[in-house]
Amino acid sequence: GVSTDKACKPVNVMGMTKAIQERIxxxxNVLCPRTRFVCVRYGNVLASRGSVIxxxxxxxxNGxxxxxxxxxxxxFLLxxxxxxxxxxxxxxxAQVGETFIPIAPAANMVNVAKALIGKRNIGIKVIGIRPGEKLYESLISEEESFRTYRTAYGYYAIQPILPEVQKGVLKGRDLIGEYSSDQSILDLEGTIALLEKNNLMYDEDNVYDEINEMIG
Known part of the structure; x- marks a missing residue:
């Protein structure tokens, strides 16, 4: 199952349905023990349709x-x-019932804007938070952190909460507190480097062709 950060500490109906989807x-795994049902959860994908880039x-x-x-x-910038x-x-x-979480870099949206503006004479305007919008993305809640370990493959894995799905004793806890985008933030130079690595810096000649190709 593919889920999003909105399932973690949901604040609106969409987030609640995402959280319920994960649980269902x-x-x-209880009804079909011969099949392994697992989930992934991540935030917005860079340059995906409807995202900020x-x-x-x-x-x-447009100036x-x-x-x-x-x-x-x-x-998070994934x-x-x-x-x-x-x-x-x-x-x-992933083991039965686990949810995999990518360990991704995070950035301040002001730095993302500054990185893309570069030396252009373009300003930044603060328009206010929209209803239901969060200041930061959370991918693992504090409660879930007690069931979370870091895999050998570079991901966090949230172990299932249902006793019927858990296989024996839970693995050791590798995360203290929630995992969110306000904890380890790239500076401006790091943000620029990440955008350059993913070919997302603004280029009048080819940026639209590249983004349209990425999002289909």
Whole structure:
């Protein structure tokens, strides 16, 4: 099952349905013990449809300003390749009922905007948080951290909460507190390097062709 950060500490109906989806999917292990039901959970994928990168590119093309909802807002920056790798890793290595979480870099949205603006004479405008929007993304809650360990493959794994699905004693705890995007944040230089690595810096000549190719 593929889930999102909205399932962690949900604040709206969409998040609640995501959380219920995870629970229903992993509980299927009880009904069908010969099949291994596992989940992945991650935040927005870089340059995916509806995400901030295409929006910022469009705003730059139109001369700005770039709009952010809060100067303190942070988000995980997960590439499409890393998202696919997370799914493959869960299919290959996750134990019954586990949810795999990618360990991804995070950045302040102001730095993402500054990185894309570069030396252009374009401003940044704060427009205020929208209803249900979070200042930061949480991928693992504090409660879930008690059931979380770090795998040998570079992912966090949340072990199932249902006793019927758990296989013996839970593995040791490798995470203290929740895992969220406000804990270890890239500086401006690190943000630029990550965007360059994923070919997401604004380039008038080819940026739209590349993004459209990525999101299909």
């Amino acid at each position: 999917f992993t509980s299927a 295409p929006l910022f590119h469009e705003q730059i093309r 700005g300003p770039l709009t952010i909802t809060d100067e303190n807002m942070t988000r 590439s499409l390749e890393d998202a696919v790798d997370t799914v493959i890793a869960a299919i290959t290595h």
